[in-house]
Amino acid sequence: MLNNSSKYDIEIYVEGTVLSIKKGVIVKRIVFLLFLLFGSFTYATEVGKIAGVVVDRTTRQPLPGVNVSILGTEMGAATDIIGRYLIENIPIGEYSIQANMMGYKPLVKIRIYPIPNRTISIDFELEQTILEMKGITVTPEYFPKEKDAVVSSHKFSFHEARGNPEGYNVQRMLASLPGVGSVEDYSAQLIVRGGDPDENLCLIDNVEIGSPVHFGWFGGEGGSISIINTDLVKSIGFSSGGFPAKYGDKLSSFMDIHLKEGNRDKLEVNFDFNMSRMGFDLGGPVTQKASYLFSYGRSYLELLDKISDIGNVIPKYDEIWGKIVYEPSYRDKFSTLGFMTIDRMTVPKSEMGRDAKGDLIWNGEEGVVSLSWRTLVSDRGFSSLAISGISHSLDLDCENTFGVNSTQSQITIRENFTYRFSSKIDFEAGGSYKYLNFDWYSFFAPETTSTGIPIPGETISEMKNSYKVGSYIQTSFSPFPIFQIKPGVRYDYFDLNTESVVSPRIGFKLSLSEITFLSFSYGEFYQFPSYENLLSNNLKSKHAVHYVVGIEHLITPNTKLTIEGYTKKLNNLITAVSDSTRYLDNSGEGYIDGVDILLHKKLAEKVFGSVSYSYSMSERKDRWGERDYFNGEYYSDWDQRNIFTIIGGYQFSDNLELTIKWRYASGRPYTPVDTTDKWQDPVTGKWYIEEGPINSARYPAYHRLDFQIAQRHIFKGWSIVTYFNIQNVYNRKNILEYSWNDDFTEREELYQFLFMPVGGVTIEF
Numbered sequence: 001m002l003n004n005s006s007k008y009d010i011e012i013y014v015e016g017t018v019l020s021i022k023k024g025v026i027v028k029r030i031v032f033l034l035f036l037l038f039g040s041f042t043y044a045t046e047v048g049k050i051a052g053v054v055v056d057r058t059t060r061q062p063l064p065g066v067n068v069s070i071l072g073t074e075m076g077a078a079t080d081i082i083g084r085y086l087i088e089n090i091p092i093g094e095y096s097i098q099a100n101m102m103g104y105k106p107l108v109k110i111r112i113y114p115i116p117n118r119t120i121s122i123d124f125e126l127e128q129t130i131l132e133m134k135g136i137t138v139t140p141e142y143f144p145k146e147k148d149a150v151v152s153s154h155k156f157s158f159h160e161a162r163g164n165p166e167g168y169n170v171q172r173m174l175a176s177l178p179g180v181g182s183v184e185d186y187s188a189q190l191i192v193r194g195g196d197p198d199e200n201l202c203l204i205d206n207v208e209i210g211s212p213v214h215f216g217w218f219g220g221e222g223g224s225i226s227i228i229n230t231d232l233v234k235s236i237g238f239s240s241g242g243f244p245a246k247y248g249d250k251l252s253s254f255m256d257i258h259l260k261e262g263n264r265d266k267l268e269v270n271f272d273f274n275m276s277r278m279g280f281d282l283g284g285p286v287t288q289k290a291s292y293l294f295s296y297g298r299s300y301l302e303l304l305d306k307i308s309d310i311g312n313v314i315p316k317y318d319e320i321w322g323k324i325v326y327e328p329s330y331r332d333k334f335s336t337l338g339f340m341t342i343d344r345m346t347v348p349k350s351e352m353g354r355d356a357k358g359d360l361i362w363n364g365e366e367g368v369v370s371l372s373w374r375t376l377v378s379d380r381g382f383s384s385l386a387i388s389g390i391s392h393s394l395d396l397d398c399e400n401t402f403g404v405n406s407t408q409s410q411i412t413i414r415e416n417f418t419y420r421f422s423s424k425i426d427f428e429a430g431g432s433y434k435y436l437n438f439d440w441y442s443f444f445a446p447e448t449t450s451t452g453i454p455i456p457g458e459t460i461s462e463m464k465n466s467y468k469v470g471s472y473i474q475t476s477f478s479p480f481p482i483f484q485i486k487p488g489v490r491y492d493y494f495d496l497n498t499e500s501v502v503s504p505r506i507g508f509k510l511s512l513s514e515i516t517f518l519s520f521s522y523g524e525f526y527q528f529p530s531y532e533n534l535l536s537n538n539l540k541s542k543h544a545v546h547y548v549v550g551i552e553h554l555i556t557p558n559t560k561l562t563i564e565g566y567t568k569k570l571n572n573l574i575t576a577v578s579d580s581t582r583y584l585d586n587s588g589e590g591y592i593d594g595v596d597i598l599l600h601k602k603l604a605e606k607v608f609g610s611v612s613y614s615y616s617m618s619e620r621k622d623r624w625g626e627r628d629y630f631n632g633e634y635y636s637d638w639d640q641r642n643i644f645t646i647i648g649g650y651q652f653s654d655n656l657e658l659t660i661k662w663r664y665a666s667g668r669p670y671t672p673v674d675t676t677d678k679w680q681d682p683v684t685g686k687w688y689i690e691e692g693p694i695n696s697a698r699y700p701a702y703h704r705l706d707f708q709i710a711q712r713h714i715f716k717g718w719s720i721v722t723y724f725n726i727q728n729v730y731n732r733k734n735i736l737e738y739s740w741n742d743d744f745t746e747r748e749e750l751y752q753f754l755f756m757p758v759g760g761v762t763i764e765f
């Protein structure tokens with residue numbers, strides 16, 4: 001179903017894609033997957049290798065003499081003069097690996113699984129020890145954060161992501177974090193601490209990606225499926241607020257993803273097959289100093305539809321990824337990244353609402369190419385330069401109802417420079433220049449709202465060029481061993497609306513002991529309006545002020561409790577001028593207050609998991625609330641008061657793992673209708689109704705249990721990873737929305753995912 005209430009609010013709900021598969025087909029697939037999971041196999045005695053590089057986290061300088069050891073074994077190695085290590089003849093199994101060096105915090109990486117006859121790459125970035133007082137023991141770091149982040153930061157490896165029942169979808173996995181929610185089951189959009197879905201920054205290998213989802217709108221809204229192939233991911237960094245000056249033009253969060261590199265020793269091939277997608281990845285050496293990585297994937301729901309009744313909407317997509325890395329010396333590294341996604345979908349007229357005059361035909365493409373160069377400028381710092389080009393096009397046509405045909409592209413030059421003045425002072429500065437081009441055409445027929453207010457039609461056709469400039473400086477200063485200050489400021493300018501903004505930010509971290517830390521962050525954040533909104537409106541940036549305070553306590557080295565409280569003050573929010581026009585202004589304001597609690601246990605002694613709870617209140621004040629009972633204030637669309645998540649896992653062996661996830665969330669607000677106050681147009685025969693106060697009602701609470709079991713089978717020179725996942729185990733009928741018939745006499749409940757089995761197989765050569 002596609003809701004086109006206005007050109008600025010287009011949402012896609014892909015309904016019934018797997019939910020209505022015939023019962024016999026489901027049983028056959030479940031039996032096949034269970035055979036793969038529990039079938040009797042003869043395991044071969046195989047070994048693998050682990051190699052990597054250890055560098056200083058701030059300066060990127062290689063660290064010689066670091067002891068890299070596999071915990072619980074006698075295996076290990078020391079890094080050479082350029083920071084490289086190699087551990088050979090490792091029996092296949094799951095391990096934790098620690099890098100340890102005097103003057104640096106020991107860092108532990110968990111869930112490392114060698115692959116038969118392969119060399120897997122595990123790199124370490126060690127942070128200098130702040131605690132240098134006599135008698136203080138530095139605790140090994142199991143919970144690394146994004147560099148420069150003081151609060152609200154999380155970091156995951158590929159293996160940790162896969163331990164989540166929704167780890168095959170990066171955005172859905174991040175929605176398990178405290179303070180993070182999703183729009184609904186059919187969407188890949190994130191709601192971070194009550195912010196809008198378009199307020200989240202996504203970086204992939206230092207390239208800003210506007211829409212990291214299939215079937216997404218420009219700027220990050222919409223979308224139902226992540227474009228990020230988890231098999232390609234090396235690490236995922238995420239911050240839900242209070243992030244440093246390095247990141248700009250977004251209000252709520254940033255996601256920083258680094259992709260793997262191809263193996264420099266031998267060719268590697270992975271085949272992946274699950275119930276909605278199939279694809280393959282391959283990578284290998286070009287020379288001893290260069291490697292390549294290539295990936296192709298596509299949906300095949302249209303094939304399943306030939307043997308099963310999948311539903312009325314069959315999304316189709318293709319995705320191609322490529323990466324080449326060349327490292328002539330340890331001082332320089334060049335890499336190029338490219339990817340393309342192609343989306344196609346037809347939504348029948350019956351799914352489009354009563355005003356639609358035909359089917360919706362959706363065609364979309366997004367392409368990225370980038371070249372980056374990282375060089376060590378001295379033994380105290382490094383420089384990182386990236387040049388990227390991005391093109392995103394959408395062609396939507398709903399016969400005589402609305403249409404959008406637009407291409408938005410940009411060329412970006414981004415430079416970051418980091419330098420360590422002393423053991424107490426680190427400095428970082430950088431800037432970016434974006435050349436923007438967009439060709440926009442949109443058509444909207446005249447329409448009448450459900451309350452009987454006519455909105456005139458509109459056609460816009462325009463081509464524009466513009467540019468954005470951004471720069472920042474930030475530093476980390478430790479005047480005392482137990483105290484860090486991280487101030488920064490950024491400047492941004494957008495030529496299209498001739499606006500300049502300055503964003504000061506600062507963070508503090510106090511070590512109360514070697515296992516307890518107190519943090520505080522203050523910052524101002526701006527987000528420029530989208531290009532299409534500026535074509536017919538005079539708009540300024542949305543603005544937010546973040547205050548975050550938090551405390552962290554290590555219960556054990558691999559178990560941490562984090563409590564954070566935050567408030568976000570919002571102004572210059574974009575809202576409609578009136579019910580009868582499509583024009584927008586900056587008259588909105590609001591606030592978001594909340595607290596996040598996370599108890600997180602990393603994998604140790606077969607058990608891992610987390611328990612998180614979030615409470616938040618998100619309110620807005622603008623013309624939409626004029627009829628409300630709070631003097632113009634109302635709950636925002638993303639006001640979910642309580643979110644509670646439990647994730648638990650158990651390893652029966654190195655090759656068999658069970659994970660469960662249960663999530664509860666308060667019902668989302670919605671605007672009710674008054675069925676006793678309706679009328680019929682005598683000319684058109686259409687019925688209209690009066691709405692109640694905006695967002696004054698709530699859907700029932702949401703809760704759902706997911707279950708996943710994964711099995712690894714080892715053979716001579718290759719392996720198979722199989723997983724079986726049941727989403728919504730007890731078939732909870734969580735409400736997506738309410739839908740009324742044409743005369744508002746009957747209300748239908750539209751549901752989110754019901755009981756849904758999902759499974760897949762990955763073959764590794």
